[in-house]
Amino acid sequence: MATASTIIKTASNEIGVKETGNNNVKYNTEYYGKAVNGDAYPWCAVFVWWVFKHSGASSIFYGGGKTASVYEIWRYYNSLGRVYSSPKVGDLAIITTSAGGTYGHVGIVKSVSGNTYVTIDGNSKDQVRTTNRTVGSPKASFCRPAYGSGSGSSTNLSMGSSGTDVKDMQKKLIALGYSCGSSGADGSFGQGTYNAVCNFQRDHGLTVDGVIGPTTRSKINSAYSNLGGSSSGTNLSMGSSGTDVKNMQKKLIALGYSCGSSGADGIFGQGTYNAVCKFQKANGLSVDGIIGPATRAKINALYAKL
Structure with missing residues (x-):
C-alpha cells in the first residue's frame, strides 16, 4: 500500500x-x-x-x-x-x-x-x-491523498460493502462500459455492481467471483488509467480533438444533446461545449464545459442505459 x-x-x-x-x-x-x-x-x-x-x-x-x-x-x-x-x-x-x-x-x-x-x-x-x-x-x-486508508488496495469489496471506495470503483467500472445498475455509482455494492464486476472479470481473464480484491482492483485501475490510450484518462475541453472527443460527442448526441451542426466530428468546439454544459446542468454536475472524470462517468452511465 x-x-x-x-x-x-x-x-x-x-x-x-x-x-x-x-x-x-x-x-x-x-x-x-x-x-x-x-x-x-x-x-x-x-x-x-x-x-x-x-x-x-x-x-x-x-x-x-x-x-x-x-x-x-x-x-x-x-x-x-x-x-x-x-x-x-x-x-x-x-x-x-x-x-x-x-x-x-x-x-x-x-x-x-x-x-x-x-x-x-x-x-x-x-x-x-x-x-x-x-x-x-x-x-x-x-x-491529501488517501495514504493507507480504505481507498487503497488492501480492502476487498463485495456484496454489502459501501462507502467512497465502492463509489470510486463503480465510477471506474461505468467509465469502462460496465453498468452498475439503475442506481449508478451510489456507493452501495449491490446486485448491479456485482454483475458489473463479474462481467469485467470475465472479459479480462480473471477469476469470476464478483469480489473486488487486489488483482481485480489493480486491473480496473490499470484499465481506467489507460482508457482510450492516452486520451480518455485526460480531461476534454475547448480545443481538444481526436477519437475520444468523437466518442463523447456520439454519446451526448444519443442522449439528446446536440453538439452543433458539425455533429460528432472529433473537434471540441462551441457546440460541444454547449452540449456538455447542458448535460452537466441537467445532471447536477459542476457546470464548466469540461469532460472530466465525473462528467465522463455520468455520460457513460446514461449511455449504457440506452
Whole structure:
C-alpha cells in the first residue's frame, strides 16, 4: 500500500532533472506519449502524476486517471472532502501564483516544521527542485491523498460493502462500459455492481467471483488509467480533438444533446461545449464545459442505459 514516504522517496530521486527545451522533459514525454515543446505543456501537475504512477499509487491520485491541470487536481480532492488549510507530509500543495492565480502550481510536501514546509516541485525554474515555503505566504491549500486508508488496495469489496471506495470503483467500472445498475455509482455494492464486476472479470481473464480484491482492483485501475490510450484518462475541453472527443460527442448526441451542426466530428468546439454544459446542468454536475472524470462517468452511465 502506498505511503507518503513512498511518494517522497520517488519524488526526491528526481530532484535535479531539468528540461532540455521549452517544457521538453521526460515526464511530459511519458504523459503525452511523445516528446513535446512549448508553453502549452506546463508540467508541475504532470510531474505529480508521474511520481504517483512510478510509486504504484495511481489509484490515489486523481482516481487513477490523468490530468495536467492543477485546478483539476484541486477539484478532485475537494469533491472527496480531502482539501485542508494546513500541510502534512505527502500532501499536494496547491500554490497561488505571484500573479494571483488560485491554482497556479502544485508541489509535493516533503517536510513540515511549525509554520514552514518544503515542497518537491516539478517545472520550477525549468527543473525538479525543492522549495522552502511559509504557510499562508503565498496562499496555498493542501490536497491529501488517501495514504493507507480504505481507498487503497488492501480492502476487498463485495456484496454489502459501501462507502467512497465502492463509489470510486463503480465510477471506474461505468467509465469502462460496465453498468452498475439503475442506481449508478451510489456507493452501495449491490446486485448491479456485482454483475458489473463479474462481467469485467470475465472479459479480462480473471477469476469470476464478483469480489473486488487486489488483482481485480489493480486491473480496473490499470484499465481506467489507460482508457482510450492516452486520451480518455485526460480531461476534454475547448480545443481538444481526436477519437475520444468523437466518442463523447456520439454519446451526448444519443442522449439528446446536440453538439452543433458539425455533429460528432472529433473537434471540441462551441457546440460541444454547449452540449456538455447542458448535460452537466441537467445532471447536477459542476457546470464548466469540461469532460472530466465525473462528467465522463455520468455520460457513460446514461449511455449504457440506452
